[in-house]
Amino acid sequence: MGAECCRLQPNDVAAGSPIEPEVKVEALDTLGNVLTEFDGTVRVAIGSDRSGGTLSGTVRVAALSGVAFFDTLVINRAGSGYTLVASAPGMVSVTSAPFTVFGAIGDAAVPCVPSVDDGDAMDGWEPRVLLPHFLEQGLAGCHVTVLRRSGR
Numbered sequence: 001m002g003a004e005c006c007r008l009q010p011n012d013v014a015a016g017s018p019i020e021p022e023v024k025v026e027a028l029d030t031l032g033n034v035l036t037e038f039d040g041t042v043r044v045a046i047g048s049d050r051s052g053g054t055l056s057g058t059v060r061v062a063a064l065s066g067v068a069f070f071d072t073l074v075i076n077r078a079g080s081g082y083t084l085v086a087s088a089p090g091m092v093s094v095t096s097a098p099f100t101v102f103g104a105i106g107d108a109a110v111p112c113v114p115s116v117d118d119g120d121a122m123d124g125w126e127p128r129v130l131l132p133h134f135l136e137q138g139l140a141g142c143h144v145t146v147l148r149r150s151g152r
Contacts, residue, residue, distance in 0.1 A: 022071035042068035051079025
């Protein structure tokens with residue numbers, strides 16, 4: 001018997017965001033057919049990790065008709081060459097192809113604004129962006145735009 005990890009190969013993903021589409025692990029027989037009678041627990045872990053990231057979310061799932069879905073997997077640190085390894089008792093562990101976790105996008109960055117609501121107070125003010133703790137290594141190529149409210 002064997003187990004195949006990630007028939008839907010993990011796509012590149014932003015650090016701190018769930019891997020999409022969800023990771024699908026199928027228990028397969030030697031001919032590549034899904035073992036529909038398999039209902040064991042499947043575990044997913046990081047295999048290769050040169051960036052020191054950690055995997056969170058639900059990493060152990062009971063298979064249903066030979067298939068386990070992992071829809072909450074998150075890696076906290078940007079890097080390339082990550083792989084996932086799927087394992088289950090009595091099955092052969094399988095490793096996914098490498099994928100990349102890049103710096104967070106969208107709402108992960110929180111702007112820090114001055115406490116004085118005076119247009120002149122912005123003169124000489126150096127804008128800073130506070131990033132969540134999972135982006136400790138920073139972001140390369142990040143652009144910050146500061147907009148001044150009209151009438152100020």
